[in-house]
Amino acid sequence: MKNIIILFTILLVIVLSACSNSTSTISKEKSTEKKxxxxxxxxxxxxxxxxxxxxxxxxxxxxxxxxxxxxxxxxxxxxxxxxxxxxxxxxxTTLHSDSMDVKKNQSLDIPQNLQSKYTGKGIKIAVLDSGIDVNHPDLNIKGVVSFLPNSKPSIDKTGHGTHVAGIIGAQDNQIGITGVAPDSEIYGLKVLNGSDIGKNSALLSAIEWCIDSDIDIIHMSFSSKKFSQAVSTAVGVAYKKNILMVASAGNEGIYLKESISYPGAYNEVIAVGSVNSQGKRSIFSSVGKQLEVMALGEGVYSTEPNNKYGKRDGTSMAAPYVTGVCALLKQKYRNLSNEEIRNRLRNTAIPLGDKFLYGNGLVNPSKLLN
The missing domain is CATH 3.30.70.80 (Peptidase S8 propeptide/proteinase inhibitor I9)
Structure with a gap:
């Protein structure tokens, strides 16, 4: 009888130990569950x-x-x-830039700046991109912020943000090029990494910063194919605070199917498509009912990191031209609402054809400002 009791006790200890180990294993599995x-x-x-x-x-x-x-x-x-x-x-969700291949060019193929008495003076523009090379002699950047972990805002590994910034506001300083709004105040907000890829969470943080900083125009030369309720909510809030938002339409237009990417496809954002120097739609430029206006997006010459200049293609290059033009209009009419600015852009644009392909047409700064 005594032996039976001892045996039973040993078996009970083994069972309890096994249960304990099993519970421990389950608990460990739960604690290490990937989020x-x-x-x-x-x-x-x-x-x-x-x-x-x-x-x-x-x-x-x-x-x-x-x-x-x-x-x-x-x-x-x-x-x-x-x-x-x-x-x-x-x-x-991830974001990516809307720039095509880079065509480096050190020639004197320099575009002329707009012949206007308006220069964007006093207008604050946030360029949400891959960072901006603040040491470029042709750029006068007011401030830079990074919304990426362990990433310096003044380092632009891809050159995308530096190129965009030059189109908008390269200085009228007798060197290099002159941007559309050379006296505007440009802030570089880094939301794309060294591969021109970012996250919606960084975009939300950047929009939040823009609201805090009384930014007039948010520029976004990047895209995502997916609608985001979070980003839609954020751009809606910014728009109600009268922050104008301009974005590239995307480079998915080769099949002529509805392809305007986000954030350009949100109702509150001006989606800009690309044309070549003959005013024909770039074969890559996205198309769709959200397309608002067009601008030159092929062979656009602008600033590059390390004191260089170069040409790039893409709706990423067309959109900053429109941002610069909007800065001139905001300087002239400080109290215009976002809707009034967009109506003027649409009504003064030069019609180029089917609205599905060209939106309201080519942006026309001369008529817009006069």
């Missing part, structure tokens, strides 16, 4: 009480829009989906 980054958009305001109750790791809560960046497990994702206060949950 993904999501942007969570709420209907009105962020319900922090609910997120805390679910043990959600909040990476960032945005100030002006009911959006949070959070790391969610599958279980937390499903629980949030059931919350009636949650409008949308989306993966932290």
């Amino acid at each position: 993904k980054e999501y942007l969570v958009t709420f209907n009105k305001q962020v319900d922090l009480g609910f997120t805390n109750k679910l043990g959600i790791l909040l990476i960032k809560k945005y100030k002006y829009f009911p959006v949070v960046l959070a790391a969610l497990s599958n279980k937390q994702y499903k629980q949030l989906k059931l919350d009636p206060n949650v409008k949308d949950i989306e993966a932290n």
Whole structure:
């Protein structure tokens, strides 16, 4: 009998130990469950009480829009989906620039600046891009900020942001080129990395910074194929605060199907397509009903990092021309609303053909300013 009791005791210890190890393994599996980054958009305001109750790791809560960046497990994702206060949950989608191949050129093929008494003086423009080379002698950048971890805002590895900045506001200083609005105040906001790729979370942070900093125009020469409720909410807030937003239409137009990319496709953003020097739509320029105006986007000569200049193609190069023109108009009429500026752009544009392909036509600064 004594032996039976001892044997039973040993078996009980083994079973309990196995259960303990099993529970430990399950607990460990749960604790190491991989979480993904999501942007969570709420209907009105962020319900922090609910997120805390679910043990959600909040990476960032945005100030002006009911959006949070959070790391969610599958279980937390499903629980949030059931919350009636949650409008949308989306993966932290990537962005990419709208520049085509780079054609380096050190010749004197320099475009003329607009013959206008307006220079964009006093207009604050935020260039959301890959950074800007602040040491370029042809650029006078008022400030730079990076929204990427461990990335210096004044280093532009791809040259994309530096090229865009030159089109908008290269100085009228007897060297290099002169931008459309040479006296505008340009701020470089880094949202794209060394491969010209970024995240929507960085874009939201940059828009938030622009609101805080009383920026007049936000320029975005990048795109995403996916609609984002979080970004749509943010641009809506910025637009109501009378911040004008200009973006490249995208380089997906070769098949002539609806292809305007985001953020250009949001109703609040001016989508700019590309034409060549003969006024014909660039074969790559995206098309669609959201297309607003066109500008030169082929062989555009502008500033490059390390005191250089070069040519690039893409709707990324067309959009900054329109941003510069809008800066001139804002200087002339400081109290114009976003809608009034857009109406003037549309009504003064030179018609080029089918609106699906050309929008309202070629931007016409002479008529616009006179």
